[in-house]
Structures are given as structure tokens and as C-alpha cells.
Amino acid sequence: MASWLDYTINGLIVGNVYALVAVGLALIFGVSRLINFAQGSIYLVGAYIGWVAVVQLHTPLPITIIFVAVVAALVGLIIERFGLRPLQNSVRIAPLLATIGISFVLDQLVMLTFSPNPRALPSQLPDVRFQLGGGTIGPLDLLIAGVGISSALSLFVFLRYSKLGWAVRAASQDRDAAMQMGVDVNRVNQAVFGIAAALGGVSGLLVGMYYNQIDTAMSLQATLKGVVAEVVGGAGNVPGAVVGSLLLGLVESYGVAVFGTSYRNLFAFLLLVVVLVLRPNGLFASARQAPPEPLTGTFIAPSRPVRIPRWALAVAVAAFAVLPLLPVSFYMLQTLINAWLLGMLALSLTLVAGTIGQVSLGHAALLAIGAYTSALLSLTLAVPVGLAIIAGGLMSAALGTILISPSFRLRGHYVSIATLAIGEIVSLVILNWESVTRGPIGISGIPPLSLFGYDLISPNSVYWFSFAVMVALALLQARLLSSHLGRSFRAIRDDDIAARAYGLSLNRYKSLAFIFGGFAAGVSGGIAAHLYSYINHETFNTQQSILALTVVILGGLGNVVGAVVGAVALVGLPEIFRIAAEYRILIYGIVLLLLVRFRPQGLLGTI
Amino acid sequence: MTMSSPEPLLALTNVNTFYGQAQVHFGLSITVGRGHIVCLLGGNASGKSTTMKIILGLVKPRSGEVTFDGASLIGLTTPQIVRRGIASVPEARRLFADMSVRENILMGAFVRSDREAIAQDLDKMLTLFPKLGQRLSQRAGSLSGGEQQMVAMARALMSRPRMIVMDEPTMGLSPLYVDRVLELIRTINQEGVSVFMVEQNASLALEIAHEAYVLQTGKIVLSGSARTLKDDPRVRDAYLGGSEAA
Numbered sequence: 001m002a003s004w005l006d007y008t009i010n011g012l013i014v015g016n017v018y019a020l021v022a023v024g025l026a027l028i029f030g031v032s033r034l035i036n037f038a039q040g041s042i043y044l045v046g047a048y049i050g051w052v053a054v055v056q057l058h059t060p061l062p063i064t065i066i067f068v069a070v071v072a073a074l075v076g077l078i079i080e081r082f083g084l085r086p087l088q089n090s091v092r093i094a095p096l097l098a099t100i101g102i103s104f105v106l107d108q109l110v111m112l113t114f115s116p117n118p119r120a121l122p123s124q125l126p127d128v129r130f131q132l133g134g135g136t137i138g139p140l141d142l143l144i145a146g147v148g149i150s151s152a153l154s155l156f157v158f159l160r161y162s163k164l165g166w167a168v169r170a171a172s173q174d175r176d177a178a179m180q181m182g183v184d185v186n187r188v189n190q191a192v193f194g195i196a197a198a199l200g201g202v203s204g205l206l207v208g209m210y211y212n213q214i215d216t217a218m219s220l221q222a223t224l225k226g227v228v229a230e231v232v233g234g235a236g237n238v239p240g241a242v243v244g245s246l247l248l249g250l251v252e253s254y255g256v257a258v259f260g261t262s263y264r265n266l267f268a269f270l271l272l273v274v275v276l277v278l279r280p281n282g283l284f285a286s287a288r289q290a291p292p293e294p295l296t297g298t299f300i301a302p303s304r305p306v307r308i309p310r311w312a313l314a315v316a317v318a319a320f321a322v323l324p325l326l327p328v329s330f331y332m333l334q335t336l337i338n339a340w341l342l343g344m345l346a347l348s349l350t351l352v353a354g355t356i357g358q359v360s361l362g363h364a365a366l367l368a369i370g371a372y373t374s375a376l377l378s379l380t381l382a383v384p385v386g387l388a389i390i391a392g393g394l395m396s397a398a399l400g401t402i403l404i405s406p407s408f409r410l411r412g413h414y415v416s417i418a419t420l421a422i423g424e425i426v427s428l429v430i431l432n433w434e435s436v437t438r439g440p441i442g443i444s445g446i447p448p449l450s451l452f453g454y455d456l457i458s459p460n461s462v463y464w465f466s467f468a469v470m471v472a473l474a475l476l477q478a479r480l481l482s483s484h485l486g487r488s489f490r491a492i493r494d495d496d497i498a499a500r501a502y503g504l505s506l507n508r509y510k511s512l513a514f515i516f517g518g519f520a521a522g523v524s525g526g527i528a529a530h531l532y533s534y535i536n537h538e539t540f541n542t543q544q545s546i547l548a549l550t551v552v553i554l555g556g557l558g559n560v561v562g563a564v565v566g567a568v569a570l571v572g573l574p575e576i577f578r579i580a581a582e583y584r585i586l587i588y589g590i591v592l593l594l595l596v597r598f599r600p601q602g603l604l605g606t607i
Numbered sequence: 608m609t610m611s612s613p614e615p616l617l618a619l620t621n622v623n624t625f626y627g628q629a630q631v632h633f634g635l636s637i638t639v640g641r642g643h644i645v646c647l648l649g650g651n652a653s654g655k656s657t658t659m660k661i662i663l664g665l666v667k668p669r670s671g672e673v674t675f676d677g678a679s680l681i682g683l684t685t686p687q688i689v690r691r692g693i694a695s696v697p698e699a700r701r702l703f704a705d706m707s708v709r710e711n712i713l714m715g716a717f718v719r720s721d722r723e724a725i726a727q728d729l730d731k732m733l734t735l736f737p738k739l740g741q742r743l744s745q746r747a748g749s750l751s752g753g754e755q756q757m758v759a760m761a762r763a764l765m766s767r768p769r770m771i772v773m774d775e776p777t778m779g780l781s782p783l784y785v786d787r788v789l790e791l792i793r794t795i796n797q798e799g800v801s802v803f804m805v806e807q808n809a810s811l812a813l814e815i816a817h818e819a820y821v822l823q824t825g826k827i828v829l830s831g832s833a834r835t836l837k838d839d840p841r842v843r844d845a846y847l848g849g850s851e852a853a
Contacts, residue, residue: 163717166706166710166713166714166717167717169703169705169706170703170706170714170717173703173704173705173706174701174702174703174704176665176697176701177697177701177702177703178703178714179665179684179685179686179689180663180665180685180689180694180695180697180701181689181714181715181717181718181762181766182685182686182689182690182717182718182766183686183717184684184686
């Protein structure tokens with residue numbers, strides 16, 4: 001039984017690791033008002049570069065650390081130069097989406113190079129423990145603390161006494177004014193990305209050594225923890241990020257001590273949501289600090305949507321409806337069924353992220369709520385599957401809207417962070433609420449789709465069912481958007497202050513959008529559950545949320561037809577070209593990057 | 608009163624600027640003679656601040672020429688333009704709020720690397736702006752508007768510019784500070800720094816300027832020596848509280 005002192009030491013050590021990630025995020029946010037979602041990927045790269053150094057090159061520890069820092073810094077510089085600098089004059093959220101794309105690409109490259117299997121990363125330090133009061137401490141703990149403290153000190157010296165450090169501080173307080181003093185903001189950005197990446201990479205190395213194991217799932221977790229720590233400390237506030245990290249480390253460590261390991265992440269995200277709702281500028285923000293206004297701005301690139309005549313849409317629907325009657329392969333139908341399911345999710349997201357401008361990064365949680373509701377109702381209460389799916393949609397609508405409502409007052413990037421956190425919380429609750437959700441075991445033996453007592457088992461019937469549901473939802477949404485309600489949604493997206501001044505209640509309209517969007521996503525999740533017959537807490541994950549976001553950007557944000565076209569394109573094309581599964585995520589990442597850079601209005605244009 | 612010298616220090620020639628579809632400047636031409644104070648007058652949304660941004664390279668004109676000391680500024684980045692010898696006092700001061708007053712002033716010398724001369728110039732600023740002496744280690748954001756204006760001017764002077772561009776330097780200041788600022792602009796100018804300032808307050812600006820331009824919805828509608836403009840009935844009516852403006 002470990003003592004409280006042990007938990008405290010552990011919390012501080014883990015907090016130190018988070019700090020290395022969070023400080024970089026804070027620096028970058030300070031200078032470019034950007035939450036760098038690729039930070040975790042650099043951390044991942046750091047861990048694997050460390051593995052190469054330790055296991056294959058047999059470098060001594062100091063050389064390993066320097067090697068990792070240098071390579072990671074190079075990766076950071078490349079990201080800044082080629083991924084982000086070209087986006088300087090685009091809409092605010094474009095760089096954020098680009099970092100998401102970059103993180104997909106980097107993670108997949110690491111996975112393809114080193115395989116997804118975990119690897120052991122030896123710590124290179126003697127495994128001894130020293131007694132310290134009631135607890136123990138090892139050389140690796142001391143190393144992590146040492147790296148953390150010396151990084152913080154050198155960063156302090158850099159920012160306070162070097163010319164470039166002054167430029168970083170000036171640019172983070174007023175970018176235009178700094179330029180008018182002769183500061184080259186591109187160089188500042190470069191410096192900041194280099195430093196952030198070096199710290200992030202070393203952090204990955206240290207974590208790998210601490211847990212003795214590295215795998216590709218580390219990336220997203222690191223980004224999430226770093227973002228939590230940074231936001232808790234106040235976005236862009238470097239000392240705040242350190243304190244936020246230590247606080248996060250301690251909260252997690254004590255949380256684990258009381259409730260158990262599977263609750264670890266839950267505390268991080270709850271802490272994030274509480275801070276976002278109560279003190280969106282962080283715990284230490286002074287009243288004078290800039291409000292989150294500059295972060296506003298959705299990803300709506302001005303464009304003229306492509307008008308598709310009604311008859312063409314009708315012909316397309318008819319063609320897809322008769323498709324199963326033609327000699328098509330089972331595989332093709334399967335692919336299209338997946339596209340229709342993704343299409344429903346995309347309809348939901350294009351309404352929420354496009355029409356009303358709340359870029360959600362946690363949309364898969366709505367799938368999960370619908371899926372679990374429908375699965376459990378049909379399995380334990382023997383509710384007919386058709387009704388259960390509708391109940392799943394309603395549950396998603398209700399629960400999703402309630403969960404997201406605290407973040408209605410947030411804007412811009414903070415909406416994305418909050419939805420990401422809420423998505424993670426849903427998945428963690430599913431994992432831990434064993435009495436209802438069966439926890440990590442998942443739910444198996446979910447009854448197949450059925451309608452009015454007839455089982456839909458043949459691929460054709462499943463195809464027709466999912467296609468019909470998707471078309472119905474799309475028609476409903478198109479109807480909704482052409483009404484007064486649709487105009488109100490867009491007014492809120494384009495200028496929420498003006499919309500409020502005209503008497504629109506933001507909360508009510510945002511709720512309506514999430515209710516409708518939640519229903520569509522929940523129905524999609526419900527159908528998926530009966531189709532898969534087995535689901536667990538990882539079935540609907542962040543990767544799917546991001547995939548849905550890529551789909552709706554591809555189709556054109558807010559564009560109903562675009563959402564469906566995007567889904568068919570992203571699910572269908574890799575199938576047609578027979579691209580191996582492990583390359584798909586890589587391709588999605590590249591597609592997202594290319595879209596953000598070259599065609600932010602998507603294929604069919606934003607509405 | 609001296610008229611503009613043969614070769615002006617700064618010249619904007621036939622500048623056309625657009626924000627998306629909307630045209631902001633229509634064939635704008637302005638010159639600032641060496642050693643002169645030139646003032647650009649105009650109401651809201653007349654394109655005054657954009658003119659400043661054009662000079663500083665923060666906004667690119669669609670067509671036209673901007674030269675400083677005979678060399679084109681088109682295509683240069685803001686830091687490059689600053690290095691050519693143009694310093695700025697931006698609208699609403701735009702100090703680095705969380706940095707100290709000393710750091711703010713020294714940020715003005717960012718393009719220089721002659722440490723000792725910079726230290727001397729800092730002392731010089733404290734004689735020019737004696738009030739800032741006690742405020743050096745204070746957060747710039749905690750100063751009053753007038754004090755912030757002093758810091759912004761000291762910051763601009765620290766780069767040893769040949770020209771300072773100022774965006775509404777008297778905006779939001781108490782009458783006491785307005786007089787002080789105008790006096791300082793005159794002092795700075797007498798030391799050989801040319802000044803280009805954008806102002807809404809025509810009567811104040813015309814008191815210290817050599818020449819002035821009146822900008823209306825992106826076009827220069829009047830220009831000439833400050834003395835003639837002060838007596839011009841059109842300026843009186845529009846800016847100096849004439850009968851029609853009331």
C-alpha cells in the first residue's frame with residue numbers, strides 16, 4: 001500500500017512531465033493564439049526517437065536526451081514552416097484543424113515505421129528506490145524533476161534576458177505592435193515551435209522511460225493532458241501552464257489513490273470542463289487579461305455553394321436506392337452502408353460545426369450514447385430494435401445537449417476543447433459505470449436490426465434501411481435550414497454578439513442545433529450497434545470524431561448534400577482504390593491538411 | 608513657412624487599397640517632406656488608419672507606389688520597413704501590457720544592437736519624459752492613458768527613426784496631456800525627425816503641422832500648408848465646428 005507521500009511524489013513527477021508538454025502549448029498559444037493539437041505527436045516522436053537512440057544506437061543518457069530534443073525541434077520547425085505558416089492569413093480555426101491533420105499524419109508515420117505494438121523503453125538508470133519520509137523516490141523521478149526544473153529555469157532566463165525571448169513576449173502580447181518594433185514574427189514562431197517541440201519530445205522520452213513502455217496511443221493522451229494543464233493555468237500563460245500541470249498531476253494521482261486507475265483521465269477532463277465553465281481564462285488569469293474574443297471565428301470560408309438541381313438529387317437518390325438490385329458485390333454494399341452511417345454523423349456535425357459554428361471534436365460521444373442506449377434497451381428490456389434506435393437518438397439528443405450546455409458560453413477554440421473533453425468523459429463514464437455499461441467488457445450479442453418484427457439481416461435490407469434513414473434525416477435537415485430557424489443559426493455563427501443584440505437567445509438556438517444533431521448522430525450510433533452486435537467504450541473514439549469533421553469540411557461546412565458526398569468520398573474512395581487500412585488514417589490526415597490549405601470551402605461550398 | 612523640399616522623405620503615389628471587394632483608397636497621393644510634420648485629417652472610416660498600415664507594410668496596396676527616401680517600400684515586411692528608419696506610435700498606444708515600462712521602451716530599440724548607445728538613449732528618454740523615471744519597473748498596462756502615450760512615444764524614438772508615424776496620438780487623453788503630447792511632437796520634430804500623423808482633431812493637428820491632407824472616403828479632397836487649411840472655410844465647416852457641421 002503506497003503512502004500519501006508516494007501519491008504526492010508521483011503526482012508531482014507526472015505533473016512535471018505534463019508541464020514539459022503544456023509549457024510548449026502555452027508558448028505557441030501565446031504567440032499565435034493556436035492550440036497545437038500536434039504537440040502530442042511530437043511527444044510520440046520523441047519517445048520513439050528515444051527508443052531508437054537507447055535500443056539501437058546505445059547512446060548514453062545525456063546524449064539520448066539531446067538527440068531527442070534536437071530531432072523533435074526539427075520536426076517542430078518543419079510543422080511550423082510547411083504546415084502552419086502558409087495559413088497565416090486564413091480563418092482563425094484553420095491552423096487548429098491543420099495541427100489535427102498533422103498529428104494524424106505524424107502518428108500514422110510512427111505507427112507505419114515502428115508497428116502499432118508497444119515497445120519497451122529501458123530507463124538507462126539504476127532501478128533503486130530511496131526512502132524519503134514515508135515514501136520512496138527513484139533516480140528516474142529525480143531525473144524528471146531535474147529536467148522539468150532546469151527547463152523551466154532556462155525558459156525563464158530565455159524569455160527574460162535574451163533578445164529573442166523579448167520578441168516572443170512582445171509578440172504574444174501584441175503581434176502587430178511587435179512587428180512595428182521590427183520583430184520578425186515568423187522567426188518568433190519558429191523559435192517557439194522549436195522550443196515547444198524539443199520540450200515535448202523530451203517529455204515523451206521521459207514518460208516512455210517512466211512507464212517502461214511506449215505505444216502510438218500516447219500521442220492523443222499527451223495532447224489532451226497538455227491542453228488540460230494549459231487551459232487550467234490560463235491559455236498562453238507559461239508559468240500558469242507549469243502550475244496547471246503540477247495541479248493536474250496531483251489531482252490525477254490522488255484521484256487514482258481514492259477511486260482506482262481507470263478513473264485517472266476522468267479527473268483531468270472534469271477539471272478541464274469545470275475550469276472552462278467557471279474561469280475560461282484559467283485559474284491565474286488577471287482581470288486585465290484579454291478575453292477569449294480573438295479566438296472567435298469559425299471555419300466558414302466565404303464561398304458560393306454549388307447548386308445541385310432537385311432532379312439531379314432525385315436521380316442520385318433513386319440510383320443509390322436501386323443499386324442493390326444491380327449485380328454489385330457484397331463488399332460494395334457494406335462499404336456504402338458504412339458511408340450512410342458516417343453520413344448521418346456528418347449531417348449532425350455539419351449542422352453543429354457548420355451551420356451554427358460550434359466546431360465539435362467530440363462528436364463520437366453522441367454515437368456512443370445512441371449505441372449504448374439502443375443496445376441496452378433491446379438487450380435487457382427487449383424493446384423492439386426500431387424503437388430502441390429511436391430511443392437512442394432521443395437519448396443522444398437529450399444527454400448530448402445537457403452535457404454540452406455548460407460550454408454554450410464558450411467561443412472559438414474553447415468550444416473545440418470542451419467538446420473534446422466531454423467526448424472523453426462520456427467514453428470514460430462508459431468504461432467505469434460497469435453496472436450499466438458492463439465496463440471494459442463491452443456489450444455483446446446485440447440483436448440484429450429489425451423492423452416491425454422482421455429481422456433485417458440480408459445486406460440489401462440493411463442497405464435500404466440505413467439509406468432510407470439517412471435520406472430522411474437529410475431531407476429533414478434541409479427543410480430545417482431553409483426555415484427561419486436556419487437563418488437564426490447562421491446569424492449566431494457569423495456574429496454571435498450581433499445575433500444576441502437582435503434578441504436571439506444563443507442558448508436556445510445552440511440547444512436546438514445540438515438536439516437535432518444529437519438525434520441524427522444517436523440514430524447512426526444505434527444502427528451501428530445492432531449492425532456490429534458488439535460495442536465497447538472504444539468503438540466510438542476521437543478518431544471517428546475527427547473523421548466526421550474531415551467529412552464535413554470536405555463536403556463544405558453547413559452543406560447537407562456536402563455531408564453525404566463527403567462521407568461517400570472518404571469511406572468509398574479508399575475502398576475503391578483498395579488502400580490498406582493502416583494507410584487510411586494517414587490519407588484522412590493529408591486530405592484534411594490539403595483541404596484547409598487549398599479548398600477550405602470544401603467540394604460543394606459552405607452554406 | 609517652407610514648402611515641401613524637392614525630394615520628399617516619404618511619398619505615396621496613386622495608391623489604391625482594397626479590403627476584399629471594398630475599395631478603401633482611391634488614387635491616394637501624399638508626400639512628407641524632410642523635417643516636416645504632416646497631418647492626415649479625416650472622419651471615421653475615411654481610410655486614415657489604413658494609410659498608416661500601408662506605410663508600415665501591415666496592409667498591401669493593390670496598386671500604387673510607396674517610397675521612403677527614394678526607395679520603394681512595396682513588398683517589404685513590416686520589420687524591414689522599421690529597419691529603414693520608420694517608427695510608429697500605433698492607435699490606442701498598443702503597449703506590451705505585461706512587460707515593464709523599461710522593457711517597453713527598450714523594445715523600441717529592437718532593431719539596434721549598439722548596447723551602450725541604447726543605454727544612453729534610454730537616459731535621454733527619461734529627460735524627455737521625466738514622469739516615466741519613477742515608473743520604469745511598473746507594468747505598462749497599469750499606467751494611465753497619458754503615461755502610456757509617453758511610453759509609446761519614447762518606444763518609437765528608441766529606434767532612432769528618421770520618421771515617426773502616429774495614429775491619433777491625442778485620442779482619449781485629458782486636455783493636459785493633449786498639450787503635452789503636441790509639445791513633444793514639436794520637440795521631436797525639431798531634433799530632425801519627420802512626423803506623419805493621422806488625426807481626427809483638426810484644430811489641434813493644424814496647430815503643429817506644416818502641411819495637411821484631408822481624406823474623405825478614400826480620396827484626398829484638400830491639401831496644402833497647415834496655415835492655409837486652417838483658414839479654409841471647407842475645413843472649418845467640416846472639422847473646426849463650422850455652421851454646417853453642427
